[in-house]
Amino acid sequence: MSEVAIRINTPEELESLRDKVISARDPDATVVSVCTGPGCLAYKSHLVAENIEAELEKHGLADKVRVSRTGCHGFCERGPSVVILPRQTCYLRVKPEDAEEIVKTTLVEGGVVERLLYEGSDGVKIELEQEIPFYKHQDKVVFGVNKYIDPMQMDDYLAGGGYRALAKALTKMTPKEVTEEVTKSGLRGRGGAGFPTGRKWDATSRVEADQRYVIVNADEGDPGAYMDRGILEGNPHSVIEGLMIAGYAVGSTEGYIYVRQEYPLAIDHVLYAIDVLRGMGLLGENILGSGFDFDIKVHKGAGAFVSGESSALMSAIEGRVGEPRPKYIRTSVSGLRGKPSSLNNVETMANVPLIIDRGADWYAAMGTEGSKGTKIFSLVGKVLNTGLVEVPMGTTLKQIVFDIGGGMRGGKKFKGVQTGGPSGGVIPEAQLDLPVDFDQLASAGSMMGSGGMIIMDEDTCMVDVARYFLDFLADESCGKCVPCREGIRQLVVVLKRITAGEGREGDIALVEDIAEMMKDSALCGLGQSAPNPVLSTLKYFRDEYIAHIEEERCPAGVCKPLIAYWIDPDKCIGCQKCAKECPVDAISGEKKEPHTIDMEKCTKCDTCFRVCPTKVQAVTKITRAEAEKLGAPRQVEEAGA
Amino acid sequence: MLETMGKVEEIIALNDNDKERLIQILLELQKEFRWLSREVLERVGKKLDVPINHIYSLVTFYSHFSLVPKGRHVMSVCVGTACHVRGAERLLDSVASAVKCKPGCTTSDEKFSLDTVNCLGACALGPVMVADGEYMSNPTPDEISRKVESCE
Ligand SMILES: Cc1cc2nc3c(=O)[nH]c(=O)nc-3n(C[C@H](O)[C@H](O)[C@H](O)COP(=O)(O)O)c2cc1C
Ligand code: FES
Ligand code: FES
Numbered sequence: 001m002s003e004v005a006i007r008i009n010t011p012e013e014l015e016s017l018r019d020k021v022i023s024a025r026d027p028d029a030t031v032v033s034v035c036t037g038p039g040c041l042a043y044k045s046h047l048v049a050e051n052i053e054a055e056l057e058k059h060g061l062a063d064k065v066r067v068s069r070t071g072c073h074g075f076c077e078r079g080p081s082v083v084i085l086p087r088q089t090c091y092l093r094v095k096p097e098d099a100e101e102i103v104k105t106t107l108v109e110g111g112v113v114e115r116l117l118y119e120g121s122d123g124v125k126i127e128l129e130q131e132i133p134f135y136k137h138q139d140k141v142v143f144g145v146n147k148y149i150d151p152m153q154m155d156d157y158l159a160g161g162g163y164r165a166l167a168k169a170l171t172k173m174t175p176k177e178v179t180e181e182v183t184k185s186g187l188r189g190r191g192g193a194g195f196p197t198g199r200k201w202d203a204t205s206r207v208e209a210d211q212r213y214v215i216v217n218a219d220e221g222d223p224g225a226y227m228d229r230g231i232l233e234g235n236p237h238s239v240i241e242g243l244m245i246a247g248y249a250v251g252s253t254e255g256y257i258y259v260r261q262e263y264p265l266a267i268d269h270v271l272y273a274i275d276v277l278r279g280m281g282l283l284g285e286n287i288l289g290s291g292f293d294f295d296i297k298v299h300k301g302a303g304a305f306v307s308g309e310s311s312a313l314m315s316a317i318e319g320r321v322g323e324p325r326p327k328y329i330r331t332s333v334s335g336l337r338g339k340p341s342s343l344n345n346v347e348t349m350a351n352v353p354l355i356i357d358r359g360a361d362w363y364a365a366m367g368t369e370g371s372k373g374t375k376i377f378s379l380v381g382k383v384l385n386t387g388l389v390e391v392p393m394g395t396t397l398k399q400i401v402f403d404i405g406g407g408m409r410g411g412k413k414f415k416g417v418q419t420g421g422p423s424g425g426v427i428p429e430a431q432l433d434l435p436v437d438f439d440q441l442a443s444a445g446s447m448m449g450s451g452g453m454i455i456m457d458e459d460t461c462m463v464d465v466a467r468y469f470l471d472f473l474a475d476e477s478c479g480k481c482v483p484c485r486e487g488i489r490q491l492v493v494v495l496k497r498i499t500a501g502e503g504r505e506g507d508i509a510l511v512e513d514i515a516e517m518m519k520d521s522a523l524c525g526l527g528q529s530a531p532n533p534v535l536s537t538l539k540y541f542r543d544e545y546i547a548h549i550e551e552e553r554c555p556a557g558v559c560k561p562l563i564a565y566w567i568d569p570d571k572c573i574g575c576q577k578c579a580k581e582c583p584v585d586a587i588s589g590e591k592k593e594p595h596t597i598d599m600e601k602c603t604k605c606d607t608c609f610r611v612c613p614t615k616v617q618a619v620t621k622i623t624r625a626e627a628e629k630l631g632a633p634r635q636v637e638e639a640g641a
Numbered sequence: 642m643l644e645t646m647g648k649v650e651e652i653i654a655l656n657d658n659d660k661e662r663l664i665q666i667l668l669e670l671q672k673e674f675r676w677l678s679r680e681v682l683e684r685v686g687k688k689l690d691v692p693i694n695h696i697y698s699l700v701t702f703y704s705h706f707s708l709v710p711k712g713r714h715v716m717s718v719c720v721g722t723a724c725h726v727r728g729a730e731r732l733l734d735s736v737a738s739a740v741k742c743k744p745g746c747t748t749s750d751e752k753f754s755l756d757t758v759n760c761l762g763a764c765a766l767g768p769v770m771v772a773d774g775e776y777m778s779n780p781t782p783d784e785i786s787r788k789v790e791s792c793e
Contacts, residue, residue: 037762038761038762038763039762039763039764039765039766042761042763042766042769042778076764079765221759222760223721223722224722224723224724224725224759225760226760226762226764229762230762261668261705262758299664299665300664300665300668302664302668302703302706303703303704303705304702304703304704307703316664317661318661319660319661319662319663320699321698321699321702322703378764380722380723380765380767381722381723381764382726382727386764386765454722454726465725465726468722469722472759581781583735583738583782583783583786603734603738605731606728606731607782610781611781
């Protein structure tokens, strides 16, 4: 590892180091960027990188071609992703055994390995990354550099202009000017509420104190979102530089990064980056000769969604239980250890160096009136192309789901998109033209949240989705305030009843009553926003609730007590696939003869439905009423399950 | 036991005997021993001069800590939103019946633990599980039983 070990004492020294790093690199030299983000690692991309290196060695190219292990490229669906720079040839679904061919064909002979290229549904292959529809419609201001950066190589960050913004802030701007620039840029917090970042810094800096703290929130509690992980793991220096600028702006000498322990790689990368910075004198005393002292500590979160809330997070850093406290006093006045503290999300911080470096006007030119810049989303669920995507604020849902996401998998019909995680809501098809920004999402009954975007198709049950989030929150509520603790519990009881087909008349009104009470009286954001998923699904998908309650029917065929599996004798070809795979031996029948399912034995594991050949589709989901006509026993949900 | 307590003291010392670092210390102990025994927690309390009820309030609040020994093989099923809409519950049922234990529990022979986790950052593979460190994307019941049978 060729790491810079010299001390940097002035902005001039930083620039001359940067020049040295850049001039030592041939801009036309080939770099193989191998994604080692979480999705690609799961498909053994570390072995892809290793094998490519070994093959380069074999061909005597080890000195000429560099293999760079980077963070998430974005298109996780088709990972492992390998991009060959500077040309941008993009290989997808690369297996370790493909290394030989890639090196020989592309790096030795200059050709293209056709079979590893992106192939659209029209069968057309695309070589260059920026021409693949998934990437073409994005604007990757923050996230695009990931593929150029090995998080364990300070040189990579420096070559891209790293710490230039810090030097500018420390030596050419006063703390007040830095805050004003951020305010002018219109940057709003990416962690959920969208609070103007500059205003938060300003409030914190105005409180008289002997110490103030700046903190990065990398707790990323939204289950199904991993943008912050993508940034912190892939480009830790961008977050650290943002934090240092924040520290300077509010007058703090101590920063914290609160990372969930489930992200060990992010923690390693951050700790390593901090070490390197200390060695260079970019953390410590008198940074860049400016008189600014600053250091950073890392705190690992031990797994509690509510600890991502600002006051709870600060308690956790103090070694106490991470529960929120009432906010008659803001954390900007009395936060960590009772001192004025400013907390920002990972993505918010990663935007800061760009704003200082290129200016507020450049930044404010992107986005909408009330929401500036870009936003990174975790586009997941039933959409064809899942991954991390970055678009300017104001991009419509339709562009995100269809142009970038490629529409639904398996030709299914789009039903809704869930944004904002457990605090957000579901937006229906009728609102696909909605421009995505903080205010538009809120007015549609959802919220931006941290950027989770879960796409749902006709096979997703909206009542089940609401139950899912409430179940999640029931576990995560700290229990300190009654409206949240008891409110969520009661909502879960009612929703479980509905999804079990035992819903009663008046249940919908009851849910709405409880929800209103919680919104008005819960202590923190968790409880206040907990009813959002159920309220928004009630608003847009009320008929599904009614079908469950009045007809004991789950229109999407998801709620187990309301469905049964049945083999259509007219369609079954007797291939015996389902009988072989059934884990409880509930399926019988002779070869080439129609099979039958013993509904009493059947655990509704869905295996037969999935293995039945698509051309045949004999296994069918039927409703409870239909099943009972066929003599199936009525299934009642286990009490307390 | 002596060895265990030596390790406890070492980890506390590495954290500068700092009370504020209590959660960090407990995380390191959890990593080291895979669970937190009463003896270990009492030693931490004594060393840092923190009441034992305070320590218990922490280890019961945070989901990562375990007060019982974990199994030798850990099956983690993702129940994050992206996996949920792609059938995580079904997967969880299958794994539970294969290892014969409920989510959040450990088998009495301490062979298997079945955990649920929120988002493994591999949503594209959903529903996804990690069996002893190996990612499995939407495995069939058959694949699950084969994996379970291969565990010693
Ligand atoms: C229950 C709850 C959980 C939260 N979890 C997170 C989280 O995981 N990550 C995050 O950045 N913000 C989270 N927030 C929002 C934070 O309280 C805070 O608003 C945010 O970190 C501020 O940063 P920003 O202004 O840059 O958005 C959570 C809020 C609540 C109420
Ligand atoms: S993890 Fe490789 S593209 Fe996202
Ligand atoms: S929700 Fe399961 S991996 Fe993300």
